[in-house]
Amino acid sequence: MKRNRQVAAPRLSTGQGDADVNGLQAMASGQPAQPDIGETLARAAYRELRADIIKGARAPGERLRIEKLKAIYGFGPTPLREALQMLAADQLVLVEGNRGFSVAQLDLDEFKDLNVARTVVEHAALRLSIAKGDDAWEAGIVAAGYLMGKEDAALSATADRVTDRWEAANTAFHTAMVAACGSRWLLNVRAGLHDQCARYRRASVYQKRGERDLGAEHRAMAEAVLARDADLACDLTERHFALTASSLFEAPPAGRNA
Amino acid sequence: MKRNRQVAAPRLSTGQGDADVNGLQAMASGQPAQPDIGETLARAAYRELRADIIKGARAPGERLRIEKLKAIYGFGPTPLREALQMLAADQLVLVEGNRGFSVAQLDLDEFKDLNVARTVVEHAALRLSIAKGDDAWEAGIVAAGYLMGKEDAALSATADRVTDRWEAANTAFHTAMVAACGSRWLLNVRAGLHDQCARYRRASVYQKRGERDLGAEHRAMAEAVLARDADLACDLTERHFALTASSLFEAPPAGRNA
DNA sequence: TAACCTATTTTTCTCGATAAAAATCTGTGT
DNA sequence: ACACAGATTTTTATCGAGAAAAATAGGTTA
Numbered sequence: 001m002k003r004n005r006q007v008a009a010p011r012l013s014t015g016q017g018d019a020d021v022n023g024l025q026a027m028a029s030g031q032p033a034q035p036d037i038g039e040t041l042a043r044a045a046y047r048e049l050r051a052d053i054i055k056g057a058r059a060p061g062e063r064l065r066i067e068k069l070k071a072i073y074g075f076g077p078t079p080l081r082e083a084l085q086m087l088a089a090d091q092l093v094l095v096e097g098n099r100g101f102s103v104a105q106l107d108l109d110e111f112k113d114l115n116v117a118r119t120v121v122e123h124a125a126l127r128l129s130i131a132k133g134d135d136a137w138e139a140g141i142v143a144a145g146y147l148m149g150k151e152d153a154a155l156s157a158t159a160d161r162v163t164d165r166w167e168a169a170n171t172a173f174h175t176a177m178v179a180a181c182g183s184r185w186l187l188n189v190r191a192g193l194h195d196q197c198a199r200y201r202r203a204s205v206y207q208k209r210g211e212r213d214l215g216a217e218h219r220a221m222a223e224a225v226l227a228r229d230a231d232l233a234c235d236l237t238e239r240h241f242a243l244t245a246s247s248l249f250e251a252p253p254a255g256r257n258a
Numbered sequence: 259m260k261r262n263r264q265v266a267a268p269r270l271s272t273g274q275g276d277a278d279v280n281g282l283q284a285m286a287s288g289q290p291a292q293p294d295i296g297e298t299l300a301r302a303a304y305r306e307l308r309a310d311i312i313k314g315a316r317a318p319g320e321r322l323r324i325e326k327l328k329a330i331y332g333f334g335p336t337p338l339r340e341a342l343q344m345l346a347a348d349q350l351v352l353v354e355g356n357r358g359f360s361v362a363q364l365d366l367d368e369f370k371d372l373n374v375a376r377t378v379v380e381h382a383a384l385r386l387s388i389a390k391g392d393d394a395w396e397a398g399i400v401a402a403g404y405l406m407g408k409e410d411a412a413l414s415a416t417a418d419r420v421t422d423r424w425e426a427a428n429t430a431f432h433t434a435m436v437a438a439c440g441s442r443w444l445l446n447v448r449a450g451l452h453d454q455c456a457r458y459r460r461a462s463v464y465q466k467r468g469e470r471d472l473g474a475e476h477r478a479m480a481e482a483v484l485a486r487d488a489d490l491a492c493d494l495t496e497r498h499f500a501l502t503a504s505s506l507f508e509a510p511p512a513g514r515n516a
Numbered sequence: 517t518a519a520c521c522t523a524t525t526t527t528t529c530t531c532g533a534t535a536a537a538a539a540t541c542t543g544t545g546t
Numbered sequence: 547a548c549a550c551a552g553a554t555t556t557t558t559a560t561c562g563a564g565a566a567a568a569a570t571a572g573g574t575t576a
Contacts, residue, residue, distance in 0.1 A: 038355040038356060038537095039355065040355060040356065040558090040559070040560095041559075041560070042343065042559080042560090065527075065528090066527085066528075066529095067527085075560095076560060076561055076562090077529095077560090077561075077562085078336065078339075078559075078560055078561070079559085079560070081336075081340060081528095081529085082339060082340055082343045082559095085300065085340045085343050085344050086343050086344065086346070086347050088344070089344050089347035089348060090347060091446075097296040097297065097298060097528095097567090097568095098296060098298065098527090098528060098529070098566080098567050098568065099527085099528075099567090099568070099569095100527070100528060100529095110442075113440075113441045113442050113443050113444075114441075114443045116386075116440065116441040116443070116444060117441050117443035117444040117447060118443075120378070120379065120382040120444060121378065121379070121447075124378040124382070128374075182371075182374065183371045183372075183374040183375050184368075184371050185371050185372045185374070185375035185376075185451070185454075186371075186374060186375040186378060188349075189375060189379075189447050189451075193443070193447075196443075296567090298528090298529070298530095299529075299530070300529080300530090323557070323558090324557085324558075324559095325557085333530095334530055334531050334532085335530090335531075335532090335558095335559095336529080336530055336531070337529085337530070337531095339558095339559085355537095355538095356536085356537050356538065356557090356558060356559070357537090357538070357539095357557085357558075358557070358558060358559095
């Protein structure tokens with residue numbers, strides 16, 4: 001009777017009672033942040049912060065003081081701290097002894113390192129997936145490829161920065177191709193590495209996509225995978241990653257745009 | 259003056275003032291748990307819980323109620339919750355909406371899955387390491403192999419359960435071989451998968467080591483790696499993992515020994 | 517002036533208490 | 547007896563306050 005949903009009500013009653021809080025959150029996170037019922041505040045804070053860090057809304061190196069985050073996101077100190085600890089486990093946030101949290105720095109050497117690991121995992125997942133994939137898997141690739149094509153077209157038309165929509169389609173497309181690899185652990189690891197790379201991708205102001213035809217790259221990959229040509233698919237994937245990487249290397253040292 | 263080390267003093271003043279708490283902790287974690295200075299209680303709790311879960315002191319599936327953990331480890335609710343969230347990120351702990359935490363269950367299918375991912379990552383790291391390793395790397399393998407040999411001998415002499423010492427030597431030995439792979443990310447991922455597997459290894463009551471000569475397996479691996487024979491090294495590693503796995507498969511369903 | 521020690525402020529971390537949710541128990545009606 | 551609704555208990559999640567640590571500022575001495 002006097003009992004409201006845990007996740008919604010306390011959020012609003014955290015100090016201010018009007019809609020300004022939601023406005024702030026929407027500004028910070030992009031979407032209205034509709035918390036799934038049963039979701040904990042700590043997890044909601046985790047999701048919002050994670051999304052903001054990956055998309056670059058929270059700049060690399062930025063100090064994440066609890067009071068500041070409290071003002072921005074409207075969560076209390078406890079959920080925020082728990083969220084930050086989780087993000088630290090993801091390597092998205094740096095935690096120093098008694099000196100608080102900060103957004104993990106972007107570093108070119110780190111990115112090369114990351115790319116090595118990602119390529120290894122992606123190759124393995126791709127080969128397994130090609131060996132094991134069934135009809136439903138193929139259909140999933142076709143569907144994701146279709147949406148990817150639309151986003152690629154929209155992107156090259158506007159010549160603008162990468163959008164959230166494009167990112168989502170990209171993630172779905174690449175995930176679809178490795179989905180049948182048969183190891184949830186491999187997919188988990190892969191997803192983590194993918195998210196890390198997404199951060200670098202989106203942080204780079206100078207995305208010289210002009211010289212790339214992403215649509216063609218994606219089409220070629222899907223084709224190779226559907227043709228079960230593992231060697232070609234791995235080769236295309238590696239080149240795909242490398243092209244993104246090299247466009248970042250040519251940009252000025254990342255992480256200085258705080 | 260009135261200021262003590264953060265990590266030690268509050269621990270003892272958490273309710274009881276006598277040494278019983280330490281006794282409990284020592285019982286639970288195996289060692290006196292000497293917290294590094296500057297370490298946070300949350301991180302100390304994380305380390306202790308993590309070690310206990312991996313070594314099986316906290317049984318798979320066991321519910322981790324805050325009050326219970328408070329009594330066992332002597333930490334307050336906040337550090338404990340933060341530690342549990344970190345462990346959940348590591349997939350060592352399962353967290354359910356508003357229903358608390360529990361030790362992740364052990365499951366044979368899950369272990370097969372895990373082994374796929376681990377083998378992939380280990381192979382890649384091994385190949386890279388063999389390609390790039392220098393003299394210091396070789397020396398590290400020789401040193402770790404020497405200690406490993408001692409522990410293997412001690413183990414086969416007592417025919418007893420795997421000890422903490424053996425586990426530590428095993429971890430160090432395998433880590434030494436991949437240490438030169440050149441990607442910290444790959445090593446991080448690898449370490450996480452290794453720890454997960456260690457859990458399965460130690461949980462299995464029926465470790466039919468009798469038929470295995472671990473010392474010989476380890477020596478052969480070190481030899482192949484030092485000879486820079488990547489194919490052989492990968493092959494031996496895969497077989498090494500597979501043997502451990504098969505000895506678990508023959509045991510009754512794991513995780514029922516709570 | 518520079519180095520060092522002390523006091524103050526700021527920030528982080530932890531605890532105890534409280535509110536919210538789930539689980540359990542109880543009684544009621546069919 | 548069984549199913550269901552309501553109330554109670556237990557467990558979990560969150561908040562606000564306070565203790566501890568780091569950072570900063572100020573003052574003293576060589």
